[in-house]
Amino acid sequence: MYVGTLSFDLLLGDVRSLKEKRSVVRPIVAELQRKYAVSAAEVDHQDLHRRAGIGLALVSGDAGHLSDVLDRCERLVASRPEVELLSVRRQFHGDDD
Numbered sequence: 001m002y003v004g005t006l007s008f009d010l011l012l013g014d015v016r017s018l019k020e021k022r023s024v025v026r027p028i029v030a031e032l033q034r035k036y037a038v039s040a041a042e043v044d045h046q047d048l049h050r051r052a053g054i055g056l057a058l059v060s061g062d063a064g065h066l067s068d069v070l071d072r073c074e075r076l077v078a079s080r081p082e083v084e085l086l087s088v089r090r091q092f093h094g095d096d097d
Contacts, residue, residue: 003059004066006073007043007089010052013082021049024082032056032076036069052083063094 015021025042032040036058044053056073060066070090078085 001059001061001095002063002066003057003093004070005055005057005091006070008052008054008074008077009044009086009088010054010077011084011086012050012052013084015049018047018049021052025052025054028077028080028083029054032073035076036073038069038073063092066092 010025012021012024015024029040029042032038032054038056038058040054040056042052043055045051054077058066058069060069074088074090077083077088
Protein backbone atom coordinates (compact mmCIF):
# COMPACT_ATOMS: atom_id res chain seq x y z
CA MET A 1 0.00 0.00 0.00
CA TYR A 2 1.21 3.47 -0.89
CA VAL A 3 -0.06 6.82 0.39
CA GLY A 4 0.75 10.08 -1.33
CA THR A 5 -0.04 13.62 -0.24
CA LEU A 6 0.28 17.03 -1.84
CA SER A 7 0.13 20.39 -0.08
CA PHE A 8 -0.39 23.47 -2.22
CA ASP A 9 0.34 27.02 -1.06
CA LEU A 10 -1.63 29.38 -3.30
CA LEU A 11 -1.77 33.13 -3.82
CA LEU A 12 -5.19 34.16 -5.06
CA GLY A 13 -5.64 36.89 -7.65
CA ASP A 14 -8.15 39.71 -7.33
CA VAL A 15 -9.90 38.49 -4.18
CA ARG A 16 -11.17 41.02 -1.66
CA SER A 17 -13.10 38.91 0.84
CA LEU A 18 -13.30 35.44 2.35
CA LYS A 19 -16.54 34.90 0.42
CA GLU A 20 -14.74 35.57 -2.88
CA LYS A 21 -11.93 33.29 -1.73
CA ARG A 22 -14.40 30.43 -1.21
CA SER A 23 -15.72 30.95 -4.74
CA VAL A 24 -12.17 30.35 -6.06
CA VAL A 25 -11.01 27.56 -3.73
CA ARG A 26 -14.14 25.38 -3.64
CA PRO A 27 -14.22 24.69 -7.40
CA ILE A 28 -10.55 23.67 -7.36
CA VAL A 29 -11.11 21.25 -4.47
CA ALA A 30 -14.26 19.86 -6.10
CA GLU A 31 -12.50 19.33 -9.45
CA LEU A 32 -9.61 17.49 -7.79
CA GLN A 33 -12.07 15.22 -5.99
CA ARG A 34 -14.23 14.61 -9.06
CA LYS A 35 -11.50 14.08 -11.67
CA TYR A 36 -8.97 12.11 -9.63
CA ALA A 37 -10.94 10.55 -6.72
CA VAL A 38 -8.62 12.07 -4.12
CA SER A 39 -9.45 13.39 -0.68
CA ALA A 40 -8.96 17.15 -0.83
CA ALA A 41 -9.72 20.14 1.38
CA GLU A 42 -8.65 23.67 2.21
CA VAL A 43 -6.24 23.11 5.09
CA ASP A 44 -4.34 26.34 5.69
CA HIS A 45 -4.68 30.14 5.63
CA GLN A 46 -8.44 30.00 6.24
CA ASP A 47 -8.41 33.48 7.79
CA LEU A 48 -6.49 35.17 4.95
CA HIS A 49 -8.44 36.19 1.87
CA ARG A 50 -5.55 36.18 -0.65
CA ARG A 51 -3.83 32.95 0.44
CA ALA A 52 -5.03 29.37 0.47
CA GLY A 53 -3.58 26.03 1.45
CA ILE A 54 -5.06 22.96 -0.20
CA GLY A 55 -4.13 19.46 0.86
CA LEU A 56 -4.92 16.18 -0.82
CA ALA A 57 -4.26 12.51 -0.19
CA LEU A 58 -4.49 9.35 -2.25
CA VAL A 59 -4.07 5.65 -1.42
CA SER A 60 -3.04 3.14 -4.08
CA GLY A 61 -1.64 -0.33 -4.39
CA ASP A 62 0.66 0.76 -7.22
CA ALA A 63 3.42 3.36 -6.71
CA GLY A 64 3.47 4.28 -10.41
CA HIS A 65 -0.25 4.98 -10.47
CA LEU A 66 0.07 7.06 -7.32
CA SER A 67 2.85 9.20 -8.81
CA ASP A 68 0.89 9.66 -12.03
CA VAL A 69 -2.24 10.88 -10.25
CA LEU A 70 -0.27 13.24 -8.00
CA ASP A 71 1.47 14.70 -11.08
CA ARG A 72 -1.90 15.25 -12.75
CA CYS A 73 -3.29 16.96 -9.65
CA GLU A 74 -0.28 19.26 -9.48
CA ARG A 75 -0.64 20.19 -13.17
CA LEU A 76 -4.35 20.90 -12.70
CA VAL A 77 -3.77 23.34 -9.84
CA ALA A 78 -0.79 24.97 -11.59
CA SER A 79 -2.86 25.53 -14.73
CA ARG A 80 -5.61 27.50 -12.98
CA PRO A 81 -5.28 31.16 -14.09
CA GLU A 82 -6.99 32.59 -11.00
CA VAL A 83 -4.28 31.33 -8.63
CA GLU A 84 -0.50 31.51 -8.41
CA LEU A 85 1.13 28.34 -7.15
CA LEU A 86 3.72 29.44 -4.56
CA SER A 87 4.85 26.00 -3.47
CA VAL A 88 4.00 22.31 -3.56
CA ARG A 89 5.03 19.77 -0.98
CA ARG A 90 4.82 16.11 -1.92
CA GLN A 91 5.06 13.22 0.51
CA PHE A 92 5.12 9.57 -0.38
CA HIS A 93 4.71 6.74 2.11
CA GLY A 94 5.18 3.08 1.25
CA ASP A 95 5.20 -0.24 3.08
CA ASP A 96 8.88 0.26 3.88
CA ASP A 97 8.23 3.37 6.03
